[in-house]
Amino acid sequence: MENIFVLKFLFLWKTECVLCTAVDEGCEHVHKVVEQVTSMGFPCYIAMLEQVMALQPHLPFLRTQEWKEMKHTVDENLRKKFCELFSSCKTASAQQDLHDQLLQTVLKQCAYSLGFRKMFLGDNSTTLSVRILSQVALGRGSQLPARVHFKATSQNVEVYRPMRELLENEIIDYLNLQNITVPRPPTFQPNCTSIASCTEEFVRCLQKDFPATIPTIFRTGDKLVSTTETAKEHDSSADSFTNDDFCALCASNLDTEKGEASALNATVVSQKYSSKRPQEILQQNAVPVQECSKDPGGGMCHCARGGGGCGKTEVNVDQKWEMAKTVEQCLCYGCRVTLRDLADTGLLPAKVQAAVAEQKQRKIMREQIQDFLL
Ligand SMILES: [Zn+2]
Numbered sequence: 418m419e420n421i422f423v424l425k426f427l428f429l430w431k432t433e434c435v436l437c438t439a440v441d442e443g444c445e446h447v448h449k450v451v452e453q454v455t456s457m458g459f460p461c462y463i464a465m466l467e468q469v470m471a472l473q474p475h476l477p478f479l480r481t482q483e484w485k486e487m488k489h490t491v492d493e494n495l496r497k498k499f500c501e502l503f504s505s506c507k508t509a510s511a512q513q514d515l516h517d518q519l520l521q522t523v524l525k526q527c528a529y530s531l532g533f534r535k536m537f538l539g540d541n542s543t544t545l546s547v548r549i550l551s552q553v554a555l556g557r558g559s560q561l562p563a564r565v566h567f568k569a570t571s572q573n574v575e576v577y578r579p580m581r582e583l584l585e586n587e588i589i590d591y592l593n594l595q596n597i598t599v600p601r602p603p604t605f606q607p608n609c610t611s612i613a614s615c616t617e618e619f620v621r622c623l624q625k626d627f628p629a630t631i632p633t634i635f636r637t638g639d640k641l642v643s644t645t646e647t648a649k650e651h652d653s654s655a656d657s658f659t660n661d662d663f664c665a666l667c668a669s670n671l672d673t674e675k676g677e678a679s680a681l682n683a684t685v686v687s688q689k690y691s692s693k694r695p696q697e698i699l700q701q702n703a704v705p706v707q708e709c710s711k712d713p714g715g716g717m718c719h720c721a722r723g724g725g726g727c728g729k730t731e732v733n734v735d736q737k738w739e740m741a742k743t744v745e746q747c748l749c750y751g752c753r754v755t756l757r758d759l760a761d762t763g764l765l766p767a768k769v770q771a772a773v774a775e776q777k778q779r780k781i782m783r784e785q786i787q788d789f790l791l
Pocket of ligand 1 (some may be wrong): 458612664665666667669748749752
């Protein structure tokens with residue numbers, strides 16, 4: 418179990434390693450953390466966050482002397498895809514949220530592939546208070562129980578948070594008393610301010626003057642339960658929940674089936690009429706007539722305006738639009754919000770796209786046999 422406990426720090430370091438320009442410097446930080454962990458007698462596994470882009474998860478490897486001497490063990494192709502995905506995020510909040518979801522996915526994948534069915538995380542009440550407020554702002558309010566409660570089950574792995582009752586300061590003081598030097602775990606830092614970073618600054622500033630701030634937020638957030646979770650607990654039939662009930666990106670229970678008289682439906686309708694249609698995007702991205710290869714003379718092709726011709730731009734935009742809509746149907750509300758700030762859904766991890774394709778196929782099959790079901 419200790420292996421997984423330290424893994425989170427490694428991922429965070431590794432993320433820095435991937436995203437920062439000074440790769441060597443990032444690797445040095447990873448080595449420092451690994452040295453610290455192994456010096457305390459814990460076996461230490463290492464995995465890369467970029468592996469989330471691969472269709473099949475890679476097995477984390479045990480820290481050995483050989484690894485110590487290795488510099489770059491990252492698959493360049495995966496690294497490139499990973500960087501493209503994060504570069505395509507239009508906002509820092511989307512970048513941060515996507516990073517958090519992928520980190521959780523890789524942690525659970527690694528735990529599962531190593532044969533662990535229980536995973537202990539080092540979340541404390543300070544980080545959880547920030548998470549409670551920021552997750553609500555990001556549209557993930559229904560997922561709070563899974564992200565805050567002492568125990569939550571996701572992707573066949575039970576996640577525990579044994580230190581959630583402690584403040585960050587208390588943990589740091591304890592480590593100092595025990596003469597344990599732990600390199601400060603770095604967090605993912607987008608270039609500009611995100612909702613999560615603003616929330617963290619707000620909560621920490623408030624805590625300085627009002628020490629009851631964090632306990633109050635934490636206790637309040639801890640009482641919240643999801644109606645989906647409650648329904649699941651009361652449902653005696655475990656088979657009633659299929660893969661289609663889970664988000665393809667973050668694996669949370671889907672919270673998007675709320676009926677017509679719901680705030681979610683009102684938001685969807687509003688977005689439907691206020692967002693740009695493919696035709697409008699086409700007009701914005703239209704290739705100037707004189708640049709069209711099919712009509713070098715210019716003037717008659719109109720290919721980019723949906724009027725015929727080569728139709729290349731039209732197909733690409735339509736395909737992207739359709740794909741984004743298909744992916745959106747398989748995501749929870751929070752992931753949909755993040756997806757809206759992603760320039761191209763085709764850059765999402767291969768496993769997410771495979772899950773979307775599978776859900777789409779199941780939906781088609783269900784519609785086909787609908788009339789024959791008893
Ligand atoms: Zn999701």
